[in-house]
Amino acid sequence: MRLERYLQRLDAATARLEALILGGGVLLLAGVSIANTLARNLRGTTIPGTVEVTEILLIWITFGGLAYAVRHARHIAMSAVYDQLRGRARKALLVTVSLGTAALLLYLGGYAVLYVLDVRAGGRVTTALGIPVWIAYTIVPLGLLLGAVQYALTAWRNLTRTAIYRAYNERERYEEPGP
Secondary structure, X not given: OHHHHHHHHHHHHHHXXXXXXXXXXXXXXXXXXXXXXXXXXXXXXXXXXXXXXXXXXXXXXXXXXXXXXXXXXXXXXXXXXXXHOOHHHHHHHHHHHHHHHHHXXXXXXXXXXXXXXXXXXHOOEOOOOOOEHHHHHOHHHHHHHHHHHHXXXXXXXXXXXXXXXXXXXXXXXXXXXXX
């Protein structure tokens, strides 16, 4: 039970981090877009650097949203085979896919760390604002790692419970198609 408490704390901590990244990113993106639109319409000129900030925020929202999507089982799923299975076979496929995806995200995250370090060593900065590009890209390995954690938690939940869980806290609710 101690491990389960630790995993619940890990899940809660990653949920807070995801909320901060997504909520902050969306609010900042909206604020920058609104301010730029107002400036363009009221003064006839745009705010310098808004395109760069928007691009950076979109990267952060996308990769920060990866773990959020997995947490809520809202990710893309190729489920043609999965939907045909029932019981243990269905659960075994879900565990296999979750572990395989977690491993793949960790692998890609390792390469993303190397890329971010390479970009940092190169000293690239954005054109208008001079923001170091590596700062914008740090979310990529972080998002991949958080996604891997969520897939691993999903696999763990399915290995330790009798019910099927599409995500760590999302029990499968399969609805049969109507007549």
